[in-house]
Amino acid sequence: MINLSIIGSGNVGKHFIGLVQNSENLNLIQWLSRSESSYQKIKTTSNLKNVKKADVYVICVSDKSINEVSKKLNLNNQLIVHTSGINHFNILCNKNRRGVFYPLQTFTMENKPQELEIPMCIETEYNKDMKLLVDLCKYLNLKYYQVDFEKRKILHLAAVFSNNFSNHLYSIAKKITENNNIDFDILKPLIQETANKILFLDPVNAQTGPAVRNDEVTINDHIKLLKTNEYKNLYRIFTQLIRDENKL
Amino acid sequence: MINLSIIGSGNVGKHFIGLVQNSENLNLIQWLSRSESSYQKIKTTSNLKNVKKADVYVICVSDKSINEVSKKLNLNNQLIVHTSGINHFNILCNKNRRGVFYPLQTFTMENKPQELEIPMCIETEYNKDMKLLVDLCKYLNLKYYQVDFEKRKILHLAAVFSNNFSNHLYSIAKKITENNNIDFDILKPLIQETANKILFLDPVNAQTGPAVRNDEVTINDHIKLLKTNEYKNLYRIFTQLIRDENKL
Structure with a gap:
């Protein structure tokens, strides 16, 4: 007790x-x-x-x-x-x-x-x-x-990337859909499944989308569809990071 | 039939x-x-x-x-x-x-x-x-x-942000933990719960972490802990986007 x-x-x-x-x-x-x-x-x-x-x-x-x-x-x-x-x-x-x-x-x-x-x-x-x-x-x-303290700081940093920043990506996705009169709910099952996939797959192997397919046409279409320079910039950075990770 | x-x-x-x-x-x-x-x-x-x-x-x-x-x-x-x-x-x-x-x-x-x-x-x-x-x-x-096609393109773009890019953040978190001999598994329940939270909370309201708390000390500590300029840059961009969203 x-x-x-x-x-x-x-x-x-x-x-x-x-x-x-x-x-x-x-x-x-x-x-x-x-x-x-x-x-x-x-x-x-x-x-x-x-x-x-x-x-x-x-x-x-x-x-x-x-x-x-x-x-x-x-x-x-x-x-x-x-x-x-x-x-x-x-x-x-x-x-x-x-x-x-x-x-x-x-x-x-x-x-x-x-x-x-x-x-x-x-x-x-x-x-x-x-x-x-x-x-x-x-x-x-x-x-x-x-x-110990040193490892706890690293875990906290990794949590900021995988959770705080992911959550902000959900927030951007919500803005993109709602600005176009689309219900954000349509995306929720996909968001759930993307988080579930890492339970049985390394995130590097679970990566999908135009960046890992090196699909230049879709990437350029997406950047054109984005309204702000901040989001265009973020899109380009992620696309480059995913390409680098996959040596494309 | x-x-x-x-x-x-x-x-x-x-x-x-x-x-x-x-x-x-x-x-x-x-x-x-x-x-x-x-x-x-x-x-x-x-x-x-x-x-x-x-x-x-x-x-x-x-x-x-x-x-x-x-x-x-x-x-x-x-x-x-x-x-x-x-x-x-x-x-x-x-x-x-x-x-x-x-x-x-x-x-x-x-x-x-x-x-x-x-x-x-x-x-x-x-x-x-x-x-x-x-x-x-x-x-x-x-x-x-x-x-229709126009809305489907928007949904696809929003899916790239909320899923492809989130998955890459999981991948970064895995690299950060493994480079420091920490098991990535420790982060999995938190990743699951962050994705679950958007089922009942607007992601703007679900936002946590040093950026939304405007915790300058932790933000600077984290940037120092990161090894590459690409990740430092990404950290700064997300921190600014979250601050902008919350008018900090």
Whole structure:
């Protein structure tokens, strides 16, 4: 049994609350938050100084508030972890033993905690604390990876390319269709399948489209159809990168 | 009951064969292909001149072969459709009534015909032929959209952005992780969820990451971590596009 407290009531905090409720081996001591909140019939405690004894404290607040919140907790020599992808554990106040409990996933209120696969990147200041984070992942039924700060930064960078930038491409596709009175919904099954394909195919081998076919006529047609220089430029850059990758 | 023939034994032809086998209202007259092939216990007929009478002929060959194959078919005044996203129906030989039967989806041998949602974009040279294509979609249990050549070109362009270019971003993410001895698999659940989010959220609202947070420190860290000028450039362009979209 692990006694834990969660600090923060945003999407990450709420997801962990949902998962903790489903685990028989976890005991939620407190859910702390600067603002009053509730979720799944659990209410937050708003006084951060009134913090009770637990085995681990999981800070789920925005990057810029981690340091401040860690200082306010009235604790010494306890295991405290943050959930940020881009911060070293030493952003946490050094009164305590520190660690990282980073979920490499995107959370919205619409997705259900139990339905989401969440790879956990874990790191601790002291080796002796690693076992507790491993057990915590097991009790939450989440796959875990021991990832140090340098590797976590690389993962975060790769996530920006594959997710933040992909999402912006979806946004461009939506603009292109809607500017031409076409329902963006028509594209959704294809977007899903393109993301599914990488589960069983290397993305280099899964590449399709005019660039990898070296179809100059279609490429020129597409560039003509685009209305802004920014999108024309982006189209040319991707086409060249795909050609380079395939040595065309 | 619709009598149909399929011409071509690539991924698209094989997917249609799989779907036709599951429909009680479709009768496969012939499966024609220049090369010998078989799938689901059905063999292709290799002599294109020996084509039998059907209600509709669906040409599933590569873009550059559509015209040539349509000329070789020993048919007159029959309904012939191609499955290309980027060609007008008049690429088909004008001895016959022409149309388009374009599946807006990506096919690989690994995906199962029945599990894939395939939005069909349909168009016919003569109005009287539209009903047959609509019925064909219904019998194949596929959603259909009447889309003319101009709109089909726009859809194809939007698909290049949201799928071909996204796939290349997955490829870049794989390179970044593998160059740093990190298993690309860690990123797969996040890639899936990013594609799933657009089912219930506008991609503009689903945008996350350092660009939309205007997090200059992380943006500069990421650009420093990238090894090539091409990737640094791409990172800067996306960051600016996301900032512009969010008026940052």
